[in-house]
Amino acid sequence: MSKNFNIDSDNDYNHWFDSPYYHILYENRDYKEAKKFIKKILKYLKLDKGSKILDAACGRGRHSIEIEKLGYKVLGIDLSKNSIKKAKKNENENLNFIIHDISIPLKSKFDAVFNLFTSFGYHNKKKDLDVLHAMEKNLKTGGIGIIDFFNINKIKKDLIENEIIIKKNIKFNIKRKVNQDYVNKSISFKDKKKQYNFNEKVNALSLDNFKNYLNNTNLRIQEVFGDYHLNPFDSDKSTRLIIILKKKSQSNK
Ligand SMILES: C[S@@+](CC[C@H](N)C(=O)[O-])C[C@H]1O[C@@H](n2cnc3c(N)ncnc32)[C@H](O)[C@@H]1O
Numbered sequence: 001m002s003k004n005f006n007i008d009s010d011n012d013y014n015h016w017f018d019s020p021y022y023h024i025l026y027e028n029r030d031y032k033e034a035k036k037f038i039k040k041i042l043k044y045l046k047l048d049k050g051s052k053i054l055d056a057a058c059g060r061g062r063h064s065i066e067i068e069k070l071g072y073k074v075l076g077i078d079l080s081k082n083s084i085k086k087a088k089k090n091e092n093e094n095l096n097f098i099i100h101d102i103s104i105p106l107k108s109k110f111d112a113v114f115n116l117f118t119s120f121g122y123h124n125k126k127k128d129l130d131v132l133h134a135m136e137k138n139l140k141t142g143g144i145g146i147i148d149f150f151n152i153n154k155i156k157k158d159l160i161e162n163e164i165i166i167k168k169n170i171k172f173n174i175k176r177k178v179n180q181d182y183v184n185k186s187i188s189f190k191d192k193k194k195q196y197n198f199n200e201k202v203n204a205l206s207l208d209n210f211k212n213y214l215n216n217t218n219l220r221i222q223e224v225f226g227d228y229h230l231n232p233f234d235s236d237k238s239t240r241l242i243i244i245l246k247k248k249s250q251s252n253k
Contacts, residue, residue, distance in 0.1 A: 016187070016198040017059070018080040024167050025187070031062045037116075037228040038066040044230060045144055045244075047072065051111035054138055056102040056131075057119030061087030061095075067114075068095040075110075077102060103130035105137035112144040120149055121203035128203065129216060136217050136247055145219055145245035151226070151238045152206050155183055178204060207233070207241055219245040 016022050047053075049071040055064040058076030060083045068074045077100035078084055087097040100106065102115070103123075113135045121128060135145045156178050163174045173188045187198045203209075207224065214221065222245065225231065226238025233241060 016200055018082050024170060025172050034062040035066045038063055040230055042070055047111055054110040054113045056113055056115045058087060059083045061090060061097055063116050064095060065090050103127050103134050105134045109140045110138050110143060111140060113138050114146045116148045118150050118202060120147055121205050129213060132213055132217050136219050139247040141247055141249055143247045147243045149205060149241045151241045152204050153235050154239060180204060210243060218248045220248055222246050
């Protein structure tokens with residue numbers, strides 16, 4: 001029997017991230033990388049100790065855990081029930097996790113909202129804007145937002161169309177495609193005699209696309225970095241597009 005899953009419609013987008021196979025395939029997306037980046041970015045931001053930080057689309061909480069260790073109060077939110085269940089094992093009075101959609105504003109306000117490691121652009125344009133409006137609403141005036149996305153130009157340049165990755169005896173067959181709208185990755189494999197087919201579709205957003213989105217919000221770009229070492233963004237060479245935002249004043253949207 002073959003199972004097909006997509007994360008590109010609002011009803012079933014979560015299957016891939018919620019599946020154990022996502023974590024098997026990307027086991028190298030580790031806590032070491034998160035620790036280094038969080039140390040660097042928090043040093044740059046100079047937020048007061050005890051500040052409230054929202055990790056929007058936190059996955060299993062690798063960044064949230066590091067942020068809390070450095071003296072901040074953290075709430076991690078994600079729609080993946082399995083990831084939140086795992087993250088909750090690390091909870092303490094300054095570190096909490098809940099299942100929540102990042103496009104829906106919370107009741108409390110935060111000093112900073114982080115959206116890390118390509119946790120944006122999985123839905124249609126309206127929902128992308130909802131995510132930015134929720135970020136805006138979740139921030140105190142003067143609060144800081146961070147969006148850490150891929151650099152679409154680099155993705156297009158370095159695209160490996162077909163790849164086979166073997167992890168835990170599972171042969172993942174990965175096919176990638178990029179067009180002007182999407183980066184599409186299909187992941188097929190067999191496990192315990194069952195065939196699985198997942199699909200991950202992310203909007204092919206450039207810095208200019210983000211600028212257009214942000215024109216509809218009260219979030220203003222403060223700085224743009226191009227990697228986890230916080231080097232300046234270069235649209236041809238940078239591995240990441242890391243946008244630092246500041247909330248001006250509350251809009252009515
Ligand atoms: C590439 S993973 C990154 C997770 C985490 N930030 C990390 O670096 O480990 C993207 C995450 O976005 C989450 N996600 C996607 N759309 C979401 C939404 N609308 N609300 C909450 N989480 C969402 C997925 O469940 C997944 O955990």
